[in-house]
Amino acid sequence: MEDICTINALRLMQSADEFRAKLSGEFSAVHGLSVNEYFLLMHLQKAPLNRLSRVELAKRMYVSASTVTRMAAPMEKLGLVRRESDSRDARLAYVVLSEAGTTRLGEAKMTFAKHARDTFGDRWSRTELENLSKLLNRLVAGTLPNLT
Amino acid sequence: MEDICTINALRLMQSADEFRAKLSGEFSAVHGLSVNEYFLLMHLQKAPLNRLSRVELAKRMYVSASTVTRMAAPMEKLGLVRRESDSRDARLAYVVLSEAGTTRLGEAKMTFAKHARDTFGDRWSRTELENLSKLLNRLVAGTLPNLT
Protein backbone atom coordinates (compact mmCIF):
# COMPACT_ATOMS: atom_id res chain seq x y z
CA MET A 1 0.00 0.00 0.00
CA GLU A 2 1.76 3.10 -1.16
CA ASP A 3 -0.95 5.20 -2.76
CA ILE A 4 -0.93 8.26 -0.55
CA CYS A 5 -4.53 9.16 -1.49
CA THR A 6 -5.74 5.73 -0.42
CA ILE A 7 -3.80 5.92 2.81
CA ASN A 8 -5.29 9.30 3.58
CA ALA A 9 -8.81 8.11 2.85
CA LEU A 10 -8.38 5.04 5.04
CA ARG A 11 -6.95 7.04 7.92
CA LEU A 12 -9.64 9.65 7.53
CA MET A 13 -12.42 7.08 7.82
CA GLN A 14 -10.80 5.16 10.63
CA SER A 15 -10.13 8.19 12.77
CA ALA A 16 -13.64 9.50 12.14
CA ASP A 17 -15.16 6.13 13.05
CA GLU A 18 -13.13 6.02 16.23
CA PHE A 19 -14.17 9.50 17.22
CA ARG A 20 -17.81 8.78 16.50
CA ALA A 21 -17.70 5.60 18.52
CA LYS A 22 -16.22 7.33 21.53
CA LEU A 23 -18.72 10.14 21.27
CA SER A 24 -21.74 7.96 20.77
CA GLY A 25 -22.09 6.44 24.21
CA GLU A 26 -21.88 9.60 26.25
CA PHE A 27 -24.02 11.49 23.80
CA SER A 28 -27.03 9.24 24.10
CA ALA A 29 -26.56 8.66 27.82
CA VAL A 30 -26.00 12.27 28.87
CA HIS A 31 -27.89 14.25 26.25
CA GLY A 32 -30.39 11.79 24.85
CA LEU A 33 -29.08 12.55 21.40
CA SER A 34 -27.53 10.38 18.75
CA VAL A 35 -24.51 11.79 16.98
CA ASN A 36 -26.61 12.22 13.86
CA GLU A 37 -29.27 14.10 15.78
CA TYR A 38 -26.52 16.35 17.05
CA PHE A 39 -25.42 17.07 13.51
CA LEU A 40 -28.99 17.76 12.47
CA LEU A 41 -29.28 20.40 15.20
CA MET A 42 -25.90 21.83 14.25
CA HIS A 43 -26.97 22.27 10.64
CA LEU A 44 -30.16 23.99 11.72
CA GLN A 45 -28.33 26.39 13.99
CA LYS A 46 -25.99 27.37 11.22
CA ALA A 47 -28.79 27.94 8.70
CA PRO A 48 -30.63 31.23 8.11
CA LEU A 49 -33.70 31.47 10.37
CA ASN A 50 -32.43 28.33 12.08
CA ARG A 51 -34.32 26.22 9.62
CA LEU A 52 -33.83 23.95 6.63
CA SER A 53 -36.05 21.86 4.42
CA ARG A 54 -35.83 18.12 4.77
CA VAL A 55 -34.13 17.57 1.45
CA GLU A 56 -31.56 20.23 2.20
CA LEU A 57 -30.83 18.60 5.56
CA ALA A 58 -30.56 15.24 3.85
CA LYS A 59 -27.98 16.57 1.40
CA ARG A 60 -25.90 18.20 4.08
CA MET A 61 -25.98 15.15 6.33
CA TYR A 62 -25.37 12.63 3.54
CA VAL A 63 -28.48 10.64 4.44
CA SER A 64 -31.70 9.95 2.56
CA ALA A 65 -34.72 12.20 2.73
CA SER A 66 -36.70 9.50 4.46
CA THR A 67 -34.12 9.37 7.20
CA VAL A 68 -34.57 13.07 7.86
CA THR A 69 -38.33 12.65 7.96
CA ARG A 70 -37.95 9.88 10.50
CA MET A 71 -35.32 11.66 12.56
CA ALA A 72 -37.36 14.84 12.78
CA ALA A 73 -40.53 13.17 14.07
CA PRO A 74 -39.28 12.15 17.55
CA MET A 75 -37.20 15.31 17.87
CA GLU A 76 -40.37 17.27 17.23
CA LYS A 77 -42.18 15.34 19.96
CA LEU A 78 -39.36 16.20 22.33
CA GLY A 79 -39.70 19.84 21.34
CA LEU A 80 -36.16 20.12 20.01
CA VAL A 81 -37.40 21.17 16.60
CA ARG A 82 -40.73 22.24 15.17
CA ARG A 83 -42.26 22.07 11.75
CA GLU A 84 -42.94 25.05 9.52
CA SER A 85 -44.35 25.27 6.06
CA ASP A 86 -43.48 27.66 3.29
CA SER A 87 -46.06 30.20 2.24
CA ARG A 88 -45.02 30.03 -1.40
CA ASP A 89 -44.29 26.36 -1.84
CA ALA A 90 -46.70 24.05 -0.09
CA ARG A 91 -44.42 21.09 -0.67
CA LEU A 92 -41.76 22.38 1.69
CA ALA A 93 -41.71 21.27 5.30
CA TYR A 94 -38.99 23.08 7.20
CA VAL A 95 -37.34 21.67 10.27
CA VAL A 96 -36.85 24.58 12.66
CA LEU A 97 -34.58 24.70 15.67
CA SER A 98 -36.56 25.52 18.82
CA GLU A 99 -35.49 27.20 22.05
CA ALA A 100 -35.27 23.84 23.76
CA GLY A 101 -33.27 22.51 20.83
CA THR A 102 -30.83 25.38 21.11
CA THR A 103 -30.36 24.71 24.80
CA ARG A 104 -29.86 20.99 24.29
CA LEU A 105 -27.47 21.64 21.46
CA GLY A 106 -25.44 23.96 23.66
CA GLU A 107 -25.06 21.24 26.28
CA ALA A 108 -24.10 18.67 23.69
CA LYS A 109 -21.49 21.00 22.25
CA MET A 110 -19.68 20.90 25.58
CA THR A 111 -19.45 17.12 25.39
CA PHE A 112 -18.35 17.26 21.79
CA ALA A 113 -15.63 19.79 22.59
CA LYS A 114 -14.45 17.72 25.53
CA HIS A 115 -14.05 14.64 23.36
CA ALA A 116 -12.37 16.68 20.67
CA ARG A 117 -9.83 17.96 23.19
CA ASP A 118 -9.35 14.42 24.51
CA THR A 119 -8.73 13.17 21.00
CA PHE A 120 -6.09 15.71 20.13
CA GLY A 121 -4.89 16.01 23.67
CA ASP A 122 -1.99 18.17 24.65
CA ARG A 123 0.39 16.28 22.42
CA TRP A 124 -0.70 18.37 19.46
CA SER A 125 0.87 21.75 19.01
CA ARG A 126 -1.13 24.75 17.97
CA THR A 127 0.64 24.70 14.65
CA GLU A 128 -0.21 21.07 14.02
CA LEU A 129 -3.85 21.65 14.92
CA GLU A 130 -4.11 24.60 12.57
CA ASN A 131 -2.32 22.72 9.88
CA LEU A 132 -4.77 19.82 10.12
CA SER A 133 -7.67 22.24 10.23
CA LYS A 134 -6.52 23.88 7.04
CA LEU A 135 -6.04 20.58 5.23
CA LEU A 136 -9.39 19.17 6.33
CA ASN A 137 -11.04 22.40 5.30
CA ARG A 138 -9.95 21.73 1.75
CA LEU A 139 -11.91 18.50 1.93
CA VAL A 140 -15.14 19.94 3.25
CA ALA A 141 -15.06 23.34 1.61
CA GLY A 142 -15.53 22.13 -1.91
CA THR A 143 -19.00 20.75 -1.84
CA LEU A 144 -21.81 21.66 0.48
CA PRO A 145 -22.17 24.21 3.25
CA ASN A 146 -20.36 22.76 6.22
CA LEU A 147 -20.49 23.26 9.95
CA THR A 148 -17.28 25.20 10.46
CA MET B 1 -16.80 28.56 17.17
CA GLU B 2 -13.14 29.01 17.76
CA ASP B 3 -12.04 25.83 19.50
CA ILE B 4 -9.58 24.38 17.04
CA CYS B 5 -10.03 20.86 18.39
CA THR B 6 -13.79 21.04 17.86
CA ILE B 7 -13.34 22.42 14.38
CA ASN B 8 -10.97 19.63 13.51
CA ALA B 9 -13.31 16.97 14.87
CA LEU B 10 -16.25 18.39 12.93
CA ARG B 11 -14.32 18.61 9.71
CA LEU B 12 -12.95 15.14 10.22
CA MET B 13 -16.40 13.63 10.60
CA GLN B 14 -17.94 15.61 7.78
CA SER B 15 -15.24 14.76 5.30
CA ALA B 16 -15.34 11.11 6.29
CA ASP B 17 -19.14 11.01 5.95
CA GLU B 18 -18.91 12.60 2.54
CA PHE B 19 -16.29 10.14 1.37
CA ARG B 20 -18.26 7.19 2.71
CA ALA B 21 -21.41 8.38 1.00
CA LYS B 22 -19.69 8.74 -2.36
CA LEU B 23 -18.09 5.35 -2.00
CA SER B 24 -21.16 3.52 -0.85
CA GLY B 25 -23.21 3.48 -4.03
CA GLU B 26 -20.55 2.18 -6.38
CA PHE B 27 -19.30 -0.28 -3.82
CA SER B 28 -22.57 -2.13 -3.47
CA ALA B 29 -23.46 -1.85 -7.13
CA VAL B 30 -20.11 -2.91 -8.59
CA HIS B 31 -18.67 -5.16 -5.93
CA GLY B 32 -21.68 -6.31 -3.94
CA LEU B 33 -19.95 -5.09 -0.80
CA SER B 34 -20.92 -2.53 1.77
CA VAL B 35 -18.21 -0.18 2.93
CA ASN B 36 -18.17 -1.95 6.27
CA GLU B 37 -17.78 -5.32 4.60
CA TYR B 38 -14.84 -3.87 2.72
CA PHE B 39 -13.24 -2.81 5.97
CA LEU B 40 -13.85 -6.22 7.46
CA LEU B 41 -11.96 -7.83 4.57
CA MET B 42 -9.21 -5.24 4.87
CA HIS B 43 -8.69 -6.04 8.54
CA LEU B 44 -8.53 -9.74 7.79
CA GLN B 45 -5.98 -9.29 5.04
CA LYS B 46 -3.76 -7.28 7.32
CA ALA B 47 -3.96 -9.81 10.17
CA PRO B 48 -1.61 -12.76 10.73
CA LEU B 49 -2.91 -15.87 8.94
CA ASN B 50 -5.52 -13.60 7.36
CA ARG B 51 -7.82 -14.22 10.27
CA LEU B 52 -9.25 -12.56 13.35
CA SER B 53 -11.70 -13.52 16.06
CA ARG B 54 -15.07 -11.83 16.04
CA VAL B 55 -14.41 -9.72 19.10
CA GLU B 56 -11.10 -8.55 17.72
CA LEU B 57 -12.78 -7.57 14.46
CA ALA B 58 -15.48 -5.77 16.42
CA LYS B 59 -12.90 -3.72 18.32
CA ARG B 60 -11.01 -2.77 15.21
CA MET B 61 -14.14 -1.82 13.31
CA TYR B 62 -15.80 0.02 16.19
CA VAL B 63 -18.94 -2.08 15.97
CA SER B 64 -20.55 -4.56 18.36
CA ALA B 65 -19.71 -8.23 18.42
CA SER B 66 -23.20 -9.10 17.27
CA THR B 67 -22.72 -6.96 14.21
CA VAL B 68 -19.62 -8.94 13.28
CA THR B 69 -21.49 -12.18 13.77
CA ARG B 70 -24.23 -10.97 11.47
CA MET B 71 -21.89 -9.51 8.89
CA ALA B 72 -19.83 -12.68 8.68
CA ALA B 73 -22.77 -15.01 8.04
CA PRO B 74 -23.72 -13.81 4.53
CA MET B 75 -20.07 -13.25 3.61
CA GLU B 76 -19.44 -16.85 4.53
CA LYS B 77 -22.30 -17.98 2.30
CA LEU B 78 -20.76 -16.00 -0.54
CA GLY B 79 -17.45 -17.68 0.13
CA LEU B 80 -15.60 -14.45 0.88
CA VAL B 81 -14.65 -15.68 4.33
CA ARG B 82 -14.76 -18.99 6.15
CA ARG B 83 -15.02 -19.98 9.74
CA GLU B 84 -12.23 -21.57 11.76
CA SER B 85 -12.07 -22.62 15.36
CA ASP B 86 -9.16 -22.51 17.72
CA SER B 87 -7.70 -25.80 18.93
CA ARG B 88 -6.92 -24.40 22.36
CA ASP B 89 -9.90 -22.20 23.03
CA ALA B 90 -13.20 -23.62 21.86
CA ARG B 91 -14.92 -20.28 22.38
CA LEU B 92 -13.06 -18.63 19.55
CA ALA B 93 -14.57 -18.49 16.08
CA TYR B 94 -12.14 -16.96 13.64
CA VAL B 95 -13.24 -15.18 10.50
CA VAL B 96 -10.75 -16.16 7.80
CA LEU B 97 -10.19 -14.44 4.49
CA SER B 98 -10.68 -16.88 1.60
CA GLU B 99 -9.22 -16.91 -1.88
CA ALA B 100 -12.44 -15.52 -3.29
CA GLY B 101 -12.43 -12.89 -0.58
CA THR B 102 -8.92 -11.85 -1.49
CA THR B 103 -9.90 -11.52 -5.13
CA ARG B 104 -13.01 -9.51 -4.34
CA LEU B 105 -11.06 -7.31 -1.99
CA GLY B 106 -8.49 -6.63 -4.66
CA GLU B 107 -11.20 -5.44 -7.04
CA ALA B 108 -12.78 -3.26 -4.40
CA LYS B 109 -9.43 -1.69 -3.58
CA MET B 110 -9.32 -0.33 -7.12
CA THR B 111 -12.62 1.43 -6.61
CA PHE B 112 -11.54 2.72 -3.23
CA ALA B 113 -8.31 4.09 -4.67
CA LYS B 114 -10.16 5.70 -7.55
CA HIS B 115 -12.48 7.54 -5.17
CA ALA B 116 -9.57 8.51 -2.97
CA ARG B 117 -7.80 10.03 -5.95
CA ASP B 118 -11.00 11.79 -6.99
CA THR B 119 -11.39 13.20 -3.51
CA PHE B 120 -7.93 14.66 -3.28
CA GLY B 121 -7.72 15.27 -6.97
CA ASP B 122 -4.79 16.92 -8.58
CA ARG B 123 -5.23 20.09 -6.57
CA TRP B 124 -3.30 18.53 -3.69
CA SER B 125 0.45 18.63 -3.82
CA ARG B 126 2.55 15.69 -2.79
CA THR B 127 3.68 17.66 0.22
CA GLU B 128 0.15 18.42 1.33
CA LEU B 129 -0.88 14.80 0.93
CA GLU B 130 2.03 13.60 2.99
CA ASN B 131 1.43 16.25 5.56
CA LEU B 132 -2.18 15.18 5.96
CA SER B 133 -1.14 11.56 6.06
CA LYS B 134 1.26 12.26 8.87
CA LEU B 135 -1.26 14.20 10.89
CA LEU B 136 -4.02 11.61 10.44
CA ASN B 137 -1.57 8.91 11.39
CA ARG B 138 -1.21 10.51 14.78
CA LEU B 139 -4.95 10.04 15.22
CA VAL B 140 -5.09 6.38 14.26
CA ALA B 141 -1.73 5.22 15.53
CA GLY B 142 -2.45 5.62 19.19
CA THR B 143 -5.08 3.02 19.77
CA LEU B 144 -5.73 -0.12 17.81
CA PRO B 145 -3.98 -1.75 14.88
CA ASN B 146 -5.02 0.21 11.85
CA LEU B 147 -5.17 -0.47 8.14
CA THR B 148 -2.25 1.60 6.98
Next chain:
DNA sequence: GCAATATGCTTGCATATGCAAGTATATTGC
Protein backbone atom coordinates in the same frame (compact mmCIF):
# COMPACT_ATOMS: atom_id res chain seq x y z
C1' DG C 1 -11.42 -29.94 42.04
C1' DC C 2 -15.16 -26.65 42.29
C1' DA C 3 -17.59 -22.53 42.58
C1' DA C 4 -17.31 -17.87 40.98
C1' DT C 5 -16.12 -14.99 37.48
C1' DA C 6 -14.63 -13.71 32.85
C1' DT C 7 -14.67 -14.22 27.91
C1' DG C 8 -16.49 -15.27 23.14
C1' DC C 9 -20.26 -15.92 20.48
C1' DT C 10 -25.23 -15.90 19.23
C1' DT C 11 -30.06 -14.41 19.33
C1' DG C 12 -34.40 -11.60 20.44
C1' DC C 13 -35.88 -7.25 20.28
C1' DA C 14 -35.78 -2.33 19.32
C1' DT C 15 -34.02 1.39 16.56
C1' DA C 16 -31.87 3.37 12.36
C1' DT C 17 -31.58 3.73 7.54
C1' DG C 18 -31.97 3.24 2.35
C1' DC C 19 -34.79 2.33 -1.71
C1' DA C 20 -38.79 2.34 -4.27
C1' DA C 21 -43.43 3.59 -4.63
C1' DG C 22 -47.10 6.75 -3.56
C1' DT C 23 -49.10 11.50 -2.89
C1' DA C 24 -49.19 16.38 -3.21
C1' DT C 25 -47.59 20.50 -5.17
C1' DA C 26 -44.68 23.28 -8.75
C1' DT C 27 -42.74 24.09 -13.02
C1' DT C 28 -42.28 23.56 -17.95
C1' DG C 29 -43.56 23.05 -22.85
C1' DC C 30 -46.76 23.86 -25.92
Next chain:
DNA sequence: GCAATATACTTGCATATGCAAGCATATTGC
Protein backbone atom coordinates in the same frame (compact mmCIF):
# COMPACT_ATOMS: atom_id res chain seq x y z
C1' DG D 1 -54.69 26.32 -19.65
C1' DC D 2 -53.26 21.55 -19.67
C1' DA D 3 -50.47 17.68 -19.96
C1' DA D 4 -45.91 16.18 -18.89
C1' DT D 5 -42.29 16.42 -15.91
C1' DA D 6 -39.88 17.68 -11.68
C1' DT D 7 -39.61 18.30 -6.77
C1' DA D 8 -40.70 17.56 -1.66
C1' DC D 9 -42.22 14.67 1.47
C1' DT D 10 -44.00 10.25 3.43
C1' DT D 11 -44.53 5.26 3.96
C1' DG D 12 -43.87 0.06 3.25
C1' DC D 13 -40.48 -3.04 3.22
C1' DA D 14 -35.83 -4.87 3.66
C1' DT D 15 -31.33 -4.54 5.76
C1' DA D 16 -28.07 -2.99 9.38
C1' DT D 17 -26.90 -2.38 14.03
C1' DG D 18 -26.72 -2.03 19.25
C1' DC D 19 -28.02 -3.81 23.74
C1' DA D 20 -29.17 -7.20 26.88
C1' DA D 21 -29.81 -11.90 27.77
C1' DG D 22 -28.46 -16.57 27.07
C1' DC D 23 -25.17 -20.30 26.29
C1' DA D 24 -20.69 -22.47 26.05
C1' DT D 25 -16.01 -22.52 27.38
C1' DA D 26 -11.83 -20.61 30.15
C1' DT D 27 -9.73 -18.79 34.00
C1' DT D 28 -9.28 -17.71 38.83
C1' DG D 29 -9.51 -18.16 43.90
C1' DC D 30 -9.67 -21.11 47.30
